[in-house]
Amino acid sequence: MQNYLKLDHMDKVFTRGSTSTEVLKDINLTVARGEYVSIIGHSGCGKSTLLNIVAGLTNATQGGVLLEGREVNSPGPDRAVVFQNHSLLPWLTVYDNVRLGVDKVFGRTKTYVERNDWVMHNLNLVQMAHAKDKRPSEISGGMKQRVGIARALAMEPKVLLLDEPFGALDALTRAHLQDTVMALHQKLDNTVMMITHDVDEAVLLSDRIVMMTNGPSARIGEVLDVPLPHPRKRLELATNPIYLKCRQRVLEFLYERHRFVEAA
């Protein structure tokens, strides 16, 4: 399944009144099953728009997205999203937030007890089972994001979409959560597409890094393979020559060839 997920000649134009802005231009990308792909670029380059198109939350103007050979153009649990600001529903407990998706996806195929076990299993995966009866306002930002990941995983998505999942967290929490995501990817072997603007995060987690040029009309500038074996250890990589070389390539792309031009 080399073409598990395929973005095919995708353009996105936002039109408001008589002015139209081309955000994405001719995006082509294929993702293999079990692959971890990061999309990196300066802010405003349309990488979140790209993810939203894959998620089906917005539609491409031209071209489209194929998942297992079928076109997708509406949102669904097969492409579960971990949102940047966690987006947990504040009136539901941690358990009920995960359960909401589980009930919809497995309402017909699993019994009540099985669904309960499945929710607890996924909360256990992100080490949040102890807080199942808490409300989102009662847990920390890192914990909320863990629950967000559990909610997405519990839908058993074909592709897991991460929209800058660690962007709003402090550095230590972020590192901790990155390790969790790495361990989960190792264990579950799911296909992941992650939006990020953190070079180290991209190199540490990804099998491939997709680098976007600056918008408007952002394109895929370069795709970099990260030939580092899994599981990866943060500390060992700090001096690993392959890691450093990959990091260097991404930095050069972002800060020399496609420097962010401050909007006036």
Place this chain on the structure above:
Amino acid sequence: MNVPAVKSEITAKVSGPSESAPVFKMAIKRRPWSDKAWKLAQSAAVRIVPPLIVLALFLVVWELLCSKPGATLPPPLKVFRDTKDLILDPFFDNGGIDKGLFWHLSASLQRVALGYSLAAIVGIALGTLVGQSIWAMRGLDPIFQVLRTIPPLAWLPLSLAAFRDGQPSAIFVIFITSIWPIIINTAVGIRNIPQDYRNVAAVVRLNPFEFFWKIMIPSAAPYIFTGLRIGIGLSWLAIIAAEMLIGGVGIGFFIWDAWNSSHISEIILALVYVGIVGFILDRAIAMIGAFFTRGTSVA
């Protein structure tokens, strides 16, 4: 109770004079509840004493002003003497409109309950429609903005003409008075549902019915309850005025009847009751709102 006692004996043996241990323990045990009671009494006093002082001052000034010969309004002591029977026996029923204050208040409350419940149901439904659909908003919102400025009593002749009966007319006036803030606040609440929650619902694929119950209502609940609270206040305002005109049993008509019989003291008593009931209604809705929206504050 056994375990701590044994424990204290042990500590006494090990660490010092045997009498110091029980004394220490007693102190620890007593402090929490007496402290709590003391704090509770303090906070109650802080809330209750100041309004009582102001009320007492007000009554004294009123007594002084209205005790002079030629005063048009009765002083508080005379009000109490005149209305003692009404205060002490609110449940008498001599047939017709000669009933105790309880029956008048309960008749008014029943009208409010009916009209207000209808307004809440229809208001939340219409508010959801206006908040969710841009075309419904463009079509309906200007009309709502005009209609909501019409004073409650201006609807009464029209509804009397339509229903040809006092009872449904009064209920209609309550309905039409309290529905606007409910519609408008619900619509604002629905419009303010964060895009994130809509995205979550889309990814999970909630159907419109589930979306309404699981996302819209909880997310907009703080706004909806603000509308409901304004609505209950307005409907209590409207019922008093409407009942003055339609007659029958009801606290509004009781006031009008008292005026026609020059029982000024009874009017004052009725006003006190109207104020207290309005206050309780407002607080009741606020409490229900606080209960239902306790998890909705966005963190």
